[in-house]
Amino acid sequence: MTFELDIDAERWRRGLRAVVESTPGIVPVIKGNGYGLGRDLLATEAKELGLDVIAVGTYAEVPAALAAFGGDVMVLTPWRPFFTDVIHDERIIHTVGRVEDIAALAAGPDPTARVLLEGETSMARHGLDRHELAAAVAALGDLRVEGFAIHLPMAGTNLREAENWAAALETSQVETTTFYASHLTSAELTILRERRPQLDIRPRIGTGLWLGDLGALHVRATVLDTHLVARGERVGYRQRPMPRDGSLLIISGGTSNGIGLEAPKASAGVVQRGKSLAKGGLEAAGFSLSPFTIDGKQRWFAEPPHMQASMVFLPASATAPQVGDRVDVAVRFTTATFDAINLA
Numbered sequence: 019m020t021f022e023l024d025i026d027a028e029r030w031r032r033g034l035r036a037v038v039e040s041t042p043g044i045v046p047v048i049k050g051n052g053y054g055l056g057r058d059l060l061a062t063e064a065k066e067l068g069l070d071v072i073a074v075g076t077y078a079e080v081p082a083a084l085a086a087f088g089g090d091v092m093v094l095t096p097w098r099p100f101f102t103d104v105i106h107d108e109r110i111i112h113t114v115g116r117v118e119d120i121a122a123l124a125a126g127p128d129p130t131a132r133v134l135l136e137g138e139t140s141m142a143r144h145g146l147d148r149h150e151l152a153a154a155v156a157a158l159g160d161l162r163v164e165g166f167a168i169h170l171p172m173a174g175t176n177l178r179e180a181e182n183w184a185a186a187l188e189t190s191q192v193e194t195t196t197f198y199a200s201h202l203t204s205a206e207l208t209i210l211r212e213r214r215p216q217l218d219i220r221p222r223i224g225t226g227l228w229l230g231d232l233g234a235l236h237v238r239a240t241v242l243d244t245h246l247v248a249r250g251e252r253v254g255y256r257q258r259p260m261p262r263d264g265s266l267l268i269i270s271g272g273t274s275n276g277i278g279l280e281a282p283k284a285s286a287g288v289v290q291r292g293k294s295l296a297k298g299g300l301e302a303a304g305f306s307l308s309p310f311t312i313d314g315k316q317r318w319f320a321e322p323p324h325m326q327a328s329m330v331f332l333p334a335s336a337t338a339p340q341v342g343d344r345v346d347v348a349v350r351f352t353t354a355t356f357d358a359i360n361l362a
Contacts, residue, residue: 020239020240020242020270020271020357021237021239021240021270021271021275021347021356021357022237022238022239022356022357022358022359022360023054023055023235023236023237023354023356023358023359023360024235024236024237024238024360024362025055025234025235025236025359025360025361025362026233026234026235026236026362027361027362029231029233029234030231030234030235031063033230033231033234034063034067034227034228034230035067036230037223037226037227037230038067038069038227040204041204041207041221041223042219043218043219043220043221044069044220044221044222044223044227045069045071045072045073045092045198045220045221045222045223046060046064046067046069046072046073046222046223046224046227046228047072047073047074047075047094047200047222047223047224047227048060048061048064048072048073048074048079048083048224049073049074049075049076049079049094049224050075050352051351051352051353051354051355052228053224053225053228053229053351053352054229054276054349054351054352054353054354054355054356055228055351055359056359057074057079057082057083057086058082058086059359059361060228061082061083061086061087062086062087064087064089065086065087065088065089069089070089070090071089071090071091071092071111072087072089072090072091072092073091073092073093073094073222074091074092074093074094075093075094075095076093076094076095077093077095077101077103077104077105078103080093080105080107080110081105084107084109084110089109090109090110090111090132091107091109091110091111092111092113092134092198093110093111093112093113094113094169094222095113096112096113096114096115096116096119096136096144096145097112097113097114097119097123097133098119099119099122099123099126106127106128106131108132110131110132111132111133111134111164112131112132112133112134113133113134113136113144113167114133114134114135114136114154115135115136115138115144115145115146116146117146117150117153117154117157118157120133120135120154120157120158120161121157121159123161124157124158124159124160124161125159129159129160129161130160130161130162131161131162132161132162132164133158133161133162133163133164134163134164134165134166134167134198135151135154135163135165135166135167135192135194136166136167136168136169137166137167137168137183137186137187139168139169139170139171139179139183140170140171140179141169141170141171143169144169145168145169148183148186151186151187151190151191151192152190152191154192155190155191155192155193163192163193163194164194164196165194165196165197165198165220166183166187166192166194166196166197166198167197167198167199167200167222168180168183168197168198168199168200169200169201170199170200170201170202171201172201175206176201176202176203176206177202177206177209177210180199180202180206180210181210181213181214183197184197184210184213184214184217187217188214188216188217195216195217195218196217196218196220197214197217197218197219197220198220198221198222199219199220199221199222200221200222200223202221207219207221225352229351235351236346237346237347237348237349237354237356238344238345238346238347239269239270239271239310239328239344239345239347240269240270240342240343240344240345241267241268241269241270241339241340241341241342241343241344241345242268242269242270242327242341243267243268243341244265244266244267244268244338244339244340244341245265245266245268246264246265246266247260247263247264247265247266247331248260248263249261249262249263253266253320253321253329254320254321254329255321255324256321256322258320258321260320260331261331262333262334263333263334264331264332264333264334264336265331265332265334265336265338266320266329266330266331266332267310267312267317267329267330267331267332267338267339268327268328268329269310269327269328269329269330269345270326270327270357271310271323271326271327271328271347272323272324272325272326272327272328273323273324273325274325274326274355275326275349275354275355275356275357276349276350276353276354276355277308277309277323277328277347277349278306278319278322278323278328279350279353306318306319306322307319308323308328308330309347309348309349310328310330310345310346310347311345311346311347311348312330312332312336312338312339312345313332313336313337313338313339315336316348317330317331317332317336318330318331319331
């Protein structure tokens with residue numbers, strides 16, 4: 019076990035409780051890699067927190083969630099007739115966002131399934147148009163409506179859009195007063211509750227809950243080997259020359275752990291585009307900043323990370339770690355996979 023996440027359990031759980039206590043009706047989101055912490059661990063923590071429902075991303079994630087959590091399991095991906103991994107369980111809440119899917123589910127083998135109607139927001143990802151709500155109600159048959167949901171973008175302010183959907187729900191024939199929302203700030207939730215007291219506002223939160231206190235999470239990698247290198251010496255798969263004298267460190271953690279992986283970024287503004295161009299130039303020349311911090315500084319990759327290890331260049335002016343030492347790593351938790359998670 020060489021690429022590890024250490025969790026300060028007391029501090030982390032204190033942060034979880036603080037978020038839950040300050041967020042009435044919270045629905046924890048537990049999907050993908052479990053925000054780097056693992057879905058089973060998060061489901062168990064949600065159970066310990068006494069919560070009544072969790073949200074998972076896909077139907078493939080449902081069986082494990084049902085096993086680890088005693089309450090209801092909401093599926094964020096909308097139900098489709100061609101899904102083959104849907105199981106029947108009274109604790110499952112399906113999301114539906116197309117009139118034809120509602121009709122198909124109502125006519126299927128589980129005609130009394132529990133459903134959540136989703137409205138299409140400016141995200142433009144899934145959901146019903148406001149003008150389709152009447153047709154959606156007509157297609158429900160014996161399906162049981164557990165609430166109405168909106169998934170909002172993360173850029174800008176979302177209060178106005180949330181208010182518009184709340185108003186649309188209240189004037190529709192959808193028989194529910196439970197309103198689920200993703201990506202509203204605490205301030206926006208407070209205002210929405212004040213303006214729509216007749217609705218039960220339930221925020222769905224993932225990152226802000228599980229990764230709310232990053233100070234409780236410490237990622238460390240182990241130095242597996244170290245070699246002295248001279249300027250111009252060629253190393254690695256791609257035989258790139260070293261820029262100057264120093265040390266070549268072989269450190270645990272590679273692409274299979276999420277090292278070197280990042281989501282595309284939108285460059286908005288002249289300054290940000292300039293930074294992207296500068297970084298792109300460095301990477302084109304073979305220099306890419308690694309997430310490993312050694313002797314107080316984030317260091318450069320000697321070449322792109324391998325599957326389970328990375329080669330990092332350390333200049334001679336820096337103090338090199340020894341084989342077996344652990345170094346700090348900055349990771350994007352939603353793409354990180356660890357050899358071990360130590361909860362202590």
